[in-house]
Amino acid sequence: MRAEIVAVGTELLLGQIANTNAAWISDRLAEIGVDVLRHQVVGDNADRIEEAIATAVARSDVVVVMGGLGPTQDDITRPALARVAGAELVRRPEIERELRERFRVRGREMPESNLAQADVPDGARYIAPRRGTAPGLILDVGSTRVYALPGVPAEMREMAEGAVLPELAERGGPAALVSRTLRCYGLAESRIAELLDDLFRGSSNPTVAYLAGGGEVHVRLTAKADIRSEAEAMLEPFEHAVRRELGDHVYGIDDETLERVVGRLLTDRGMTLACAESLTGGGLGERITAVPGASAYFLGSAVTYSLASKRSILGVSEVTLEWPGPVSPECAAEMAAGARRAFGADVAVSLTGVAGPDAHGGAEAGQVWIGLDAEDRSHQHAFRWPFDRDLVRRFSELAALDLVRRHLLGMPLPD
Numbered sequence: 295m296r297a298e299i300v301a302v303g304t305e306l307l308l309g310q311i312a313n314t315n316a317a318w319i320s321d322r323l324a325e326i327g328v329d330v331l332r333h334q335v336v337g338d339n340a341d342r343i344e345e346a347i348a349t350a351v352a353r354s355d356v357v358v359v360m361g362g363l364g365p366t367q368d369d370i371t372r373p374a375l376a377r378v379a380g381a382e383l384v385r386r387p388e389i390e391r392e393l394r395e396r397f398r399v400r401g402r403e404m405p406e407s408n409l410a411q412a413d414v415p416d417g418a419r420y421i422a423p424r425r426g427t428a429p430g431l432i433l434d435v436g437s438t439r440v441y442a443l444p445g446v447p448a449e450m451r452e453m454a455e456g457a458v459l460p461e462l463a464e465r466g467g468p469a470a471l472v473s474r475t476l477r478c479y480g481l482a483e484s485r486i487a488e489l490l491d492d493l494f495r496g497s498s499n500p501t502v503a504y505l506a507g508g509g510e511v512h513v514r515l516t517a518k519a520d521i522r523s524e525a526e527a528m529l530e531p532f533e534h535a536v537r538r539e540l541g542d543h544v545y546g547i548d549d550e551t552l553e554r555v556v557g558r559l560l561t562d563r564g565m566t567l568a569c570a571e572s573l574t575g576g577g578l579g580e581r582i583t584a585v586p587g588a589s590a591y592f593l594g595s596a597v598t599y600s601l602a603s604k605r606s607i608l609g610v611s612e613v614t615l616e617w618p619g620p621v622s623p624e625c626a627a628e629m630a631a632g633a634r635r636a637f638g639a640d641v642a643v644s645l646t647g648v649a650g651p652d653a654h655g656g657a658e659a660g661q662v663w664i665g666l667d668a669e670d671r672s673h674q675h676a677f678r679w680p681f682d683r684d685l686v687r688r689f690s691e692l693a694a695l696d697l698v699r700r701h702l703l704g705m706p707l708p709d
Contacts, residue, residue: 302361327469361445568639608632621657626665
């Protein structure tokens with residue numbers, strides 16, 4: 295069953311609010327085996343709304359329209375849908391009574407403009423709201439079923455879960471779409487695509503797709519079958535094949551972040567971690583402590599932004615700070631060793647570098663050294679990030695966490 299989402303609202307086009315409704319309904323439709331092929335976003339213009347709905351109806355089995363069902367002048371989805379269907383708007387007295395009762399119970403006088411919400415295209419069904427005042431609409435246009443839902447997220451989700459999703463699940467018959475996301479660090483999206491090219495081209499079910507962002511790449515695997523257990527059985531060998539190609543660059547699945555994975559590894563081994571941060575200014579510690587239960591393994595982070603604090607708190611030598619300087623493998627090593635000593639941790643990781651935008655202390659913007667110190671290992675690793683200040687900091691935090699992950703798993707550390 296092919297579906298299309300049409301989101302209505304000029305505020306979406308202006309970027310004033312994010313289109314979270316489309317993401318939510320797409321995810322829920324996928325769970326019941328409905329293939330969402332397209333998203334449209336259209337502003338509060340009658341002709342363009344009508345055009346968007348008509349286009350979606352012509353190429354889809356199901357269209358979900360969200361927004362524009364309120365009582366104000368810019369809420370014009372209802373008449374646009376009626377024109378697409380070639381139907382007249384008919385005022386439903388039972389909806390009018392319900393609207394008046396809602397306002398009476400609240401002790402408020404109902405504006406006459408609210409009566410527009412009692413208008414339903416002839417032949418359509420409506421979904422009575424429990425929240426808000428805007429009924430949803432269900433209308434068949436030819437062989438395509440159109441659902442029009444309010445744009446307020448809570449109201450939209452209520453109607454989708456109560457009426458739309460159950461109806462589509464029954465109409466579509468048994469179907470399940472199962473997705474799993476492998477989270478990868480240390481390989482570019484283009485390199486991952488090269489490694490998985492045979493799998494990408496050789497399989498239409500399951501499928502593989504890529505999403506790069508935030509310093510890592512997510513590889514989404516999806517299988518479709520009549521029932522969930524069959525889809526999961528199809529996905530299992532496919533996932534193993536992908537993992538064989540990507541190796542230890544796969545660090546987690548679905549919502550597992552690097553900080554969660556590192557926290558689990560530390561907990562499993564009964565080990566503790568400390569940090570020494572310069573350019574990240576406490577950002578690495580913030581990531582680590584965002585994980586519930588981090589107090590069991592994280593002892594603290596020394597934010598030593600100045601040369602004086604590196605020397606006095608972490609014991610970095612004056613010789614090192616003068617030459618080769620604070621952005622060097624020697625400084626990263628001494629910072630990590632100092633943090634492990636100061637906090638009494640099993641493992642410590644350090645970050646020192648220049649976030650930019652300008653060069654500093656003889657180092658170019660984006661130059662970063664990461665150090666790791668443990669009882670049996672001292673390791674330093676350099677990066678040169680060609681990004682803006684914020685991305686240099688965020689990417690450096692991920693690199694530090696991955697270094698700790700690799701150490702805890704006994705993997706080779708990067709050169």
